[in-house]
Amino acid sequence: MLSHVFKHFVLVFIAEGLFCYTSYNGVTEGVNGVPKLMDLLDEPLPGVGTYEDFNTIDWVREKSKDRDRHREITNKSKESTWALMKSVSDAFSGWLLMLLIGLMAGALAGGIDISAHWLTDLKGGVCLNGFWFNHEHCCWNSNETTFVERDKCPQWKSWAELIIGTAEGSFAYIVNYVMYVCWALLFAFLAVSLVRAFAPYACGSGIPEIKTILSGFIIRGYLGKWTLVIKTITLVLAVSSGLSLGKEGPLIHVACCCGNILCHVFTKYRKNEAKRREVLSAAAAVGVSVAFGAPIGGVLFSLEEVSYYFPLKTLWRSFFAALVAAFTLRSINPFGNSRLVLFYVEFHSPWHLLELVPFILLGIFGGLWGAAFIRANIAWCRRRKTTRLGHYPVLEVLVVTAVTAVLAFPNEYTRMSTSELISELFNDCTLLDSSKLCDYINVNITKSSNELADRPASTNVYMAMWQLALALVFKMLITVVTFGMKVPSGLFIPSMAVGAIAGRLLGVAMEQLAYYHHDWVIFRGWCSPGADCITPGLYAMVGAAACLGGVTRMTVSLVVIMFELTGGLEYIVPLMAAAMTSKWVADAIGREGIYEAHIRLNGYPFLEAKEEFSHKTLAMDVMRPRRSDPPLSVLTQDSMTVEDVETLITETSYSGFPVVVSHESQRLVGFALRRDLTISIENARRRQDGIVSTSRVFFTEYTPPQAPSSPAPLKLRSVMDLSPFTVTDHTPMEIVVDIFRKLGLRQCLVTHNGRLLGIITKKDILKHMAQMANRDPDSILFN
DSSP states (O other): OHHHHHHHHHHHHIIIIITOOOOOOSOSBOGGGOBOOOOGGGSOOTTTTOOOTTOBOOHHHHHHHHHHHHHHHHHHTTTOHHHHHHHHHHHHHHHHHHHHHHHHHHHHHHHHHHHHHHHHHHTTEEESSOTTSOHHHHTTTOSSOOSTTTTOOTTEEEHHHHHHSOSOSHHHHHHHHHHHHHHHHHHHHHHHHHHHHHOGGGSBOSHHHHHHHHTTBOOTTTTSHHHHHHHHHHHHHHHHTTOSOBSHHHHHHHHHHHHHHHHTTSHHHHSOHHHHHHHHHHHHHHHHHHHHSOHHHHHHHIIIIIOSOOOHHHHHHHHHHHHHHHHHHHHHOTTSSSOSOSSOOOOOSOOOGGGHHHHHHHHHHHHHHHHHHHHHHHHHHHHHHHSGGGGOHHHHHHHHHHHHHHHHTTSHHHHSOHHHHHHHHHOOOOTTOOSGGGOBOOOSOOOBTTBOOOOOBOHHHHHHHHHHHHHHHHHHHHHHHHTTSSSBOBSHHHHHHHHHHHHHHHHHHHHHHHHHTTTSTTTTTTOOTTSOOOOHHHHHHHHHHHHHHHHHOOOHHHHHHHHHHHOOGGGHHHHHHHHHHHHHHHHHHOSOOHHHHHHHHHTOOOOOTTSOOOOOOBHHHHSBSOTTSOOOOOEESSSEEHHHHHHHHHHOOOSEEEEESOTTTOBEEEEEEHHHHHHHHHHHHHHSTTOOTTOEEEOSSSOOOOOTTSOOOEEOGGGEESSOOEEETTOBHHHHHHHHHHHTOSEEEEEETTEEEEEEEHHHHHHHHHHHTTSOGGGOOOO
């Protein structure tokens, strides 16, 4: 939190102080009577100040632009009532935008939840009252439903009943099996085909890319209209296919798409990349809010996990947007239980201090599994990128879906949707439960204050334990190859499922240990015969938090999401112990979470704040040009022609060029971006008479008198950054890296006694850090 506040303070300080300047243009009379050239760029040109695709924004420049815009609106508001109304409208627009994002994301999430539930049930059968009803809704009004077999009613027919007329026997089982696999393959094929044909960016969870975008990187189309439409449709199909993936991560991508699209309605967010990223940070919070029904956890998730720049104003707006989204989702009521939480639990017995030992064991398991999963998944994804496997995304998805469906159907705990499985594992057994997990031997039942005493496990419970053990192995292995395929795929729910299964197994083991050995020292005093000592559902909840923490390395936001998700407010301490233990264990094996690992795998230019730079290198060791490189490409302030500038732009691929007094002096004047130069020259050729290839280009405030026969000069001072950030050649790289992180710089110029020596870009720093860590520096693909 402190680093975010410090970063905000530094950016505001620079935007208001060091980096504020005003160009003095539009004057026809210069110093000593020298005529001052009219600058065509006094009025901003379309495209100037914008960025190319796969480039990093200049945070300092964007914040400075917003300060200037805000100062102008404030000054004008004192002149007239209309200007004052515009000022009020400008201030209110941010809150209105948050309201719209919350409403849109909440509505989409509700639709996705309802559709995914219906399509998942469609694999098992269809409702005769209306094919659009899912299994639960179909049997709601049935009078023939019994409590023991609450999921069976005449209105709901399995595929075997519809095709061969009976639900019993081996042939009926085979028919249901084949239909289950066929539906799964159809949903998966539709999902991967739509992604491949219309929106390649709609695959995966989207969180690694959103983290990179929020750090200032530009990926055009990643948060666009087509991506939103296709991701929404294919997310429903992918979840319904039964693949080991969740919809929670992709819902964050969906919410950010909503935020980006709605930003275009408001000018101040459409034209400023830094302001837009503040909105996207709030949209990420909205995504978690609608995914889990956890508005506070969503805000903390955005702050802890995805946001790069998170000022206090964004915190308030995120809170408001998450609130609106949660309210919208609650109004739609997609789960049909009148609750916002996804897995509501009601445990009747408190936890005991000695139970912290198994909770910490679950934390260790979560950390070990998280670290192992990251390594295995990254190895598989790297293999996909570097071999022919990556050339056949449709075939890969179909093969993985077929294997998943064939292996999942025989086991009832893998056949059901992962959300249903987690809900069942979290459940605290009562006398009314008909689940195999709760089929205990009822001896000496004493029912008081809703508590049910610990009971001996029956054969059905032991059978369920074996099935859960097989489901655990299956989920651990299949999730490795599923995450990263060319379909929308989240990791929250599969990770929680692995932890919940492990937790339930440990919980039942502890329960039976306490029942048969209540006279042991560890149970004596708090677990007497006939008491409700151990709650297996609580162990499942703690295990889910531990495994999710091991994979993502979340801590504070994870605990808050978990207690909002389940309503188990009094179990914060066990959740905290497990989450912290899993993070420590996983960090001891590898420092990166799954999202950071995928960012590095894809070569995105992301400076991880958690990664420490401890090497004693200097700026001169990292800057370009190196000793063997050709000299630095620069512009001079008054000695180049339009043709010279165009040749320099054509022959190089750099994003910008330092401007110096002359090639001999190398005294720094400023910095000009390639895109701004190109647009300005093209515009000048169209709009200004006499601009030809031999016209001289000036970056100076005043231009000297020109000979009557010489072509008209071109003045480009307006596109030049007069205050580029500079460091000396002996600045330690530790400080340079910190400057890049805190200010969000895209490049920094290196000088010696005022003379320009070289340039350091974000890509140079990332390559240097990779080299120092014995990784391939060429894995950094973008600027």
